[in-house]
Amino acid sequence: MTTTPNGNPCWYELTSYNPDAAQAFYAAVLGWKVTNAGMEGADYRLAAAGDDMVAGIWVPEAQGMPPFWMVYFTTGNCDTAIEAVTKAGGKVHMEPNDVPGTGRFAVVQDPQGAVFGLLQPLDSKGNAFDQKKTGHGNWHELMTTDPKEAFAFYSELFGWKAGTSMDMGAMGRYDIFSHQGTDIGGMMRLAPDMPGPGTPFWLPYFGIESIDAAAKRVTASGGKVVSGPQDVPGGAFIVVASDPQGSIFALVGPR
Structure with missing residues (x-):
């Protein structure tokens, strides 16, 4: 099996009940080339940015699951990891399964x-996560009811380290976390008026070449710009958006 360290962002997966529309939207906004994975009995599509596979789009068998983006993180042992999750008070939604040619x-x-x-x-x-390439995962935000306890959980599970903590005024603090010396995301308290499902969730950011051009592509393709463009430390700008089916995601890049 792999020697990849625990906690690397490694895949982004969209749950969608209209995969054709989702495929067209993200191809227009992010330039992805989407193909069918050829999985028997399932509609699962693979999105590529350049030569790299970066995301999946799938239709769940069980109806009622809301459309949303999910982030995957690596683990050296999937079975041991879910034991750690449940021991820490988390839950298992899907037991470990093997995907031929991919992993567990x-x-x-x-x-x-x-x-x-x-x-x-x-x-x-x-190479789904690459902060130097457009169309790839670039940043990850956890909106949660208890950032302190959440960081303790992920730090124990993945070995993430605490980074800079910034005062966001009425929004509370924004706590950056790092993995293997690289800042890969931030955690903040979930606000009642925050866009999203209204419960704790992971928000993936995808890198783009121009924040203004990408924001225009979002609206031109039937999505909505929820907030931004807003400048962030480091000279980049961000936009939080929703696709035509209502899934929340974010974009980051220069203006």
Whole structure:
């Protein structure tokens, strides 16, 4: 099995009941090339940015699950990881399963209620997360009811380290976390008026070449710009958006 360290962001997966519309939207906004994965009995599509596979789009068998983006993180042992999740007060939504040629995965929930994926990959060279490439995962925000407890959970599970903590005024603090010396995301308290499902969730950011051009593509393709463009430390700008089916995601890049 892989020697990839625990806690690498490694895959982004969209639940959608209209995969054709989702495919067209993200192809227009992010330039992804989407193909059918050819999975028997399931509609699962693979999105590529350049030569790299970066995301999946799938139709769930069980109706009623809301459309949403889920982030997967690597683990050296999927079965051991879900034991750690449940021991810490989390839940298992999908028990470990093997995907031929990919690895072993599971879907879990942290103690505050945010859903995320675990992947024990066969190949440690996945490039879905790359902060230097457009169309790839770039940043990850956890909106949660208890940032302190959430960080303790993920730090124990993945070995993430606490980084800069910024005062956001009425919104509380924004706590950046790092993995293997690189800042990969932030955690903040979930606000009642925050866009999203209204419960704790992971918000993936995708890198783009121009925040203004990308925002125009969002609205021109039937989506909505929920907030932004807003400047962030480091000289970049961000936009939080929703696709035509209501899934929340974010974009980051220069203006």
